[in-house]
Every structure is written in structure tokens, then in C-alpha cells.
Amino acid sequence: MSGIERQGDGFVVDATLLAEAFGLKASEVRTRMRDGRIVSRCETGMDQDAGRWRLSFYHEGRACRFTVDEAGTILKRSTFDAPARKGTGGPE
Known part of the structure; x- marks a missing residue:
């Protein structure tokens, strides 16, 4: 796999x-x-964003976010600083 694929109600993201x-x-x-x-x-788009999903990943004060369509096609990708999340090894 190279990218993001739809699987049931969710998505599988290539490591x-x-x-x-x-x-x-x-x-x-x-x-x-x-x-x-x-x-x-994983957040499901509503209204004008229907048919899109936002997949966010958090690690050590950084975030990676993909906006994808129903097939898993990446529409937008960003990486940015984000507060540490519970379970990411950073401050709670």
C-alpha cells in the first residue's frame, strides 16, 4: 500500500x-x-464537507493531518506543532 485506503467505516494509512x-x-x-x-x-465532514474525512495523527508535540475523500485520495496534507496528546509521551 502506498497512501491511504478506505477499509469499512475507517481508513488504513501507510506507515x-x-x-x-x-x-x-x-x-x-x-x-x-x-x-x-x-x-x-478521524473526523467526518458535514454539510459542505460531506464526503471528506480529516485524519489527524499526534506524536511528541507534532501533528500530521490528511483531508481525504471517500476513496482515500489525499486532498490536503499538513504537519504542524500541536499540544501533546494523552498517550503521546509528552506532558498531559
Whole structure:
């Protein structure tokens, strides 16, 4: 897989995308997601954003966000500083 794919009610994101965003190896992404150091959130668009989803990932004070369509096509991508989230190894 290279990118984001729709799977049932959710999405599967290639670890390589997150590795690039957070400066990690893909294998580190998998480990950090399992142990809660990378956390995610999926939001469904409404009204004018219907048919779009916002997938956000948080790790050590950084966030990576993808806006995708129903097929998982990336419409927008951004990486930015964000307050540490519970489970990301930063201050609570």
C-alpha cells in the first residue's frame, strides 16, 4: 500500500506517510501506534464537507493531518506543532 485506503467505516494509512511526517522509520510508526505514543483521530465532514474525512495523527508535540475523500485520495496534507496528546509521551 502506498497512501491511504478506505477499509469499512475507517481508513488504513501507510506507515511511510507518517514516518515522513514525524521523521521516523515505518517500523517505528507501527510500534509507537501500538504502544500509544502516536494517537489518531478521524473526523467526518458535514454539510459542505460531506464526503471528506480529516485524519489527524499526534506524536511528541507534532501533528500530521490528511483531508481525504471517500476513496482515500489525499486532498490536503499538513504537519504542524500541536499540544501533546494523552498517550503521546509528552506532558498531559
